[in-house]
Structure formats: structure tokens, C-alpha cells
Amino acid sequence: MTDERRWLDRLCERATRALARRTSRRSFLTRLGTALAGTAALPLLPMARAATESRPPVPDDAALHGEVGDPKSCSYWRHCAIDGFLCSCCGGSQNACPPGTEMSPLTWIGTCRNPGDGKDYIISYNDCCGQSLCMRCRCTRTEGERPLYLTMKNNDLLWCFGTQSRAVNCSVAVVLGVATRT
Amino acid sequence: MLAPGVAAAQGTSGPALDYAVTCQGCHRADGAGTPGTVPALAGSVGKFLRVPGGREFLVRVPGVAQAPLDDTALAAVLNWMLDRFGRDDVPKGVVPYTAEEVNQLRRRPLTDVAGARRQLVEALERTK
Numbered sequence: 154m155t156d157e158r159r160w161l162d163r164l165c166e167r168a169t170r171a172l173a174r175r176t177s178r179r180s181f182l183t184r185l186g187t188a189l190a191g192t193a194a195l196p197l198l199p200m201a202r203a204a205t206e207s208r209p210p211v212p213d214d215a216a217l218h219g220e221v222g223d224p225k226s227c228s229y230w231r232h233c234a235i236d237g238f239l240c241s242c243c244g245g246s247q248n249a250c251p252p253g254t255e256m257s258p259l260t261w262i263g264t265c266r267n268p269g270d271g272k273d274y275i276i277s278y279n280d281c282c283g284q285s286l287c288m289r290c291r292c293t294r295t296e297g298e299r300p301l302y303l304t305m306k307n308n309d310l311l312w313c314f315g316t317q318s319r320a321v322n323c324s325v326a327v328v329l330g331v332a333t334r335t
Numbered sequence: 336m337l338a339p340g341v342a343a344a345q346g347t348s349g350p351a352l353d354y355a356v357t358c359q360g361c362h363r364a365d366g367a368g369t370p371g372t373v374p375a376l377a378g379s380v381g382k383f384l385r386v387p388g389g390r391e392f393l394v395r396v397p398g399v400a401q402a403p404l405d406d407t408a409l410a411a412v413l414n415w416m417l418d419r420f421g422r423d424d425v426p427k428g429v430v431p432y433t434a435e436e437v438n439q440l441r442r443r444p445l446t447d448v449a450g451a452r453r454q455l456v457e458a459l460e461r462t463k
Contacts, residue, residue: 258369262360275347275355299403306403314361315369329355329364333346 381421
């Protein structure tokens with residue numbers, strides 16, 4: 154028993170002294186500090202975080218495949234030809250008008266390609282009418298737009314026709330279906 | 336408001352797609368139009384074929400004559416529209432529009448659209 158303890162003591166003593174010879178207390182603190190700071194800084198590195206971010210719920214569009222992007226951004230795929238204020242920033246959504254406004258039955262219709270699935274979708278940009286300009290998330294995109302003399306293909310016009318009020322508040326981007334060229 | 340019919344499963348193509356992108360914005364998906372602003376197609380467009388000049392009128396109205404579609408596609412949309420919104424009104428024996436016919440008619444757009452329409456509607460009322 155005594156011999157065994159001596160053997161163990163000797164082993165531990167040798168290992169400790171070897172460690173003490175090779176390292177200093179300062180070097181340990183340095184490495185510990187580096188590790189702590191490194192761990193703390195890890196989330197700052199660029200990484201694909203979009204997949205883990207929570208997006209605003211899009212219940213009406215559950216049937217769409219590969220829905221990607223931020224519906225509150227001008228660069229969102231559905232907004233390829235939108236001209237106006239996004240209703241999703243104004244108390245509504247990309248499908249619904251804000252409370253207190255009325256959706257215009259007359260609308261500018263075009264197609265936008267969804268990068269999520271590579272398909273072209275028929276998009277209806279209806280103006281929501283009855284309140285003054287929302288002034289948030291102003292977007293001007295012109296894919297497929299034509300000059301003013303082709304009125305049905307121009308999105309600079311206010312499309313509050315057939316509504317009680319001609320005052321435009323914001324615009325929605327409703328998906329009507331998939332466009333397939335035959 | 337819910338998205339009106341997200342038809343993601345089956346695609347829209349041909350004259351139905353051309354109608355959706357070129358006409359539906361004003362005439363609406365069901366052809367109902369907007370009273371006082373945009374004339375209805377449903378229950379109305381087929382009746383124009385019952386009176387002389389009506390067939391020509393449907394191509395010469397500005398929205399059709401100036402539509403950004405070639406003659407073949409425009410003829411297809413017109414025939415699709417008559418079938419979809421005017422099936423009960425189109426007289427028997429009417430032949431479909433052809434690209435050549437559309438090509439000739441759209442070169443002569445109407446200058447007095449409201450006047451031409453009024454005359455046709457009056458002629459229609461006399462046939463009742």
C-alpha cells in the first residue's frame with residue numbers, strides 16, 4: 154500500500170513538475186482569456202443565419218413552395234413590379250389591406266419569378282384606398298413596366314378605381330397563380 | 336382578404352394566362368368588371384355578336400386593339416373570353432376569330448368608343 158502510494162505520488166509529482174517547467178501561470182491565463190474571448194466573438198462571424206430567423210407568418214401562401222425573403226423588403230421576389238408603399242409595413246400584409254382601407258378591384262397584374270422554386274407567379278398589385286399615403290417601405294420596381302400610354306402596363310398610376318375613395322394608402326402583392334408558358 | 340384562389344398546384348397558360356396578365360386587372364377574374372368604371376364581360380360580351388358591327392367592335396375597342404399581344408394570341412384570348420364569359424349569349428354558328436381577322440380589325444381602332452357602343456346596345460335592344 155505504502156509502495157503503491159509512493160509510486161502514485163512520484164508519478165503525479167513528475168507530471169506536475171513537467172507541466173510547471175513547460176508552462177507558466179500567465180500562459181494559462183492567456184490561453185483561457187483567448188478561449189473565452191473567442192467563444193464570445195463566435196456569433197459575430199458571418200454565417201448563414203437567415204434560415205434560423207423567424208419570418209412574419211404568411212398563412213395565405215402556405216401552398217407556395219420555396220417562399221424566401223422578407224415580405225417587408227422592396228427586393229422581395231413578389232415585388233418585382235411594385236410601385237408604392239408596402240402594406241406589410243403599413244398595418245396590413247402582402248395579401249391584406251390595413252384596417253380602414255378598401256382594396257381596389259382594379260389592379261395592375263404582372264408575373265414575378267420566385268427564386269425559391271424558379272417558377273413564374275401571376276401577381277396582382279392592388280392598391281389599398283381610403284387613407285392618406287402610408288409613407289413606409291416605399292418601393293419602385295419596374296420589371297415589365299411599360300410607358301404611360303400603355304396604361305394597363307404602367308404602375309405609376311394610382312389604381313384606386315371603383316373604390317369609395319381615390320386616396321391611396323399602400324399596395325399589396327397577391328399571388329393569383331403559377332404562370333406556365335406552353 | 337384571402338388570396339383569391341392560390342392555384343399553385345396547376346399552372347395557368349395560353350389564353351387564360353394572357354387574359355390574367357393583360358385584361359383581368361380591370362375586367363376581373365370572373366369578368367364582372369366594376370359598375371360605372373369598367374364594363375362587365377360576363378353576360379355581356381357574347382351579345383355583341385348578335386348585331387351587325389358587334390364582332391368588329393370587340394376587336395376595335397382600345398383595350399383589345401392595343402393589347403400587347405400578337406394577332407394569334409389576341410384571337411385566342413377573344414375566343415377564350417367568348418367561351419368563358421359569353422357561352423350562353425353567343426348566337427349559334429359563330430366562327431372563332433382568326434389571327435388574320437384580328438390583324439385587319441385592330442389596324443382600325445375606334446375613335447368614338449362610347450358612341451359606337453351606344454349604337455350597338457340600341458341595336459341589341461331593338462332585337463328583343
